[in-house]
Amino acid sequence: MPEPLANPVVIRVTNLTRTYRIGSERVEALRGVSLEVCKNEYVAVMGHSGSGKSTLMNLLGCLDKADAGLYHLNGINTTRMNASGLANVRNREIGFVFQSFELLPRVSALKNVELPLIYSKVPFWSRRKLAQQALQRVGLADRMHHKPNQLSGGEKQRVAVARALVGAPSILLADEPTGNLDSKTSESIMQLFEQLYAEGQTIIMVTHEVDIAAHARRIVRMRDGQIYSDLPAEQDPDCLRFKPAELRPEQTEQSS
């Protein structure tokens, strides 16, 4: 039988470098990162504080530019784009979720979710409908008119996920999405990500927590601005402990 066709590549990064300069000080935050992510992959990026995870996410999300290397997003070569070109691509292709939610405090959940559609000039009634649908998708149909301070942490993060998804981005980037949440709420956000993944969403998520990373299907580990390990989650020794028993290799007598 012929091999099934692989999903198309959404992210292709080749040898990216990024150095921050403050006065005479230089920090080499990324030192030659190469990575390919296909449609409907679910990737967790792990690594110690300062290893370059957020720097990489900011480049993938077109929030920042690399000093060298190539970045193709959904077939578009972003490498030489200027700030407004990058903003356009970002608006179309990327949904970003942050640890600190980053919601506008004074407006409702619905208005927060509509915001990216205002930037992309979607007419009022369409954007209202799309924002309502996005909030329904994340389980917040009954919280649309609440302002952020009237919502729990988990609900705020759901609003942020709805806002990230409302423009139907090709990729959802989440930088420590559960970093400010207790473990039960974190688990419910992971259930939401699982649902989005099942619906075909491509997800890249940064996390420090192994039990959160174990929800992903692929684990990328960074150290000193480089990727040193990239494995399916069921082959990552740490994440394996959190996988269902049927995914773990059989225990031999010596190891049990």
Ligand SMILES: Nc1ncnc2c1ncn2[C@@H]1O[C@H](COP(=O)(O)OP(=O)(O)OP(=O)(O)O)[C@@H](O)[C@H]1O
């Ligand atoms: N805007 C900046 N200016 C100067 N240095 C920076 C800047 N942002 C990050 N750095 C430095 O670059 C390195 C990588 O930072 P980055 O934020 O990517 O790490 P991280 O892996 O996301 O860490 P954490 O887990 O703590 O969020 C660190 O040494 C950091 O101090």
Ligand SMILES: [Mg+2]
């Ligand atoms: Mg970070």
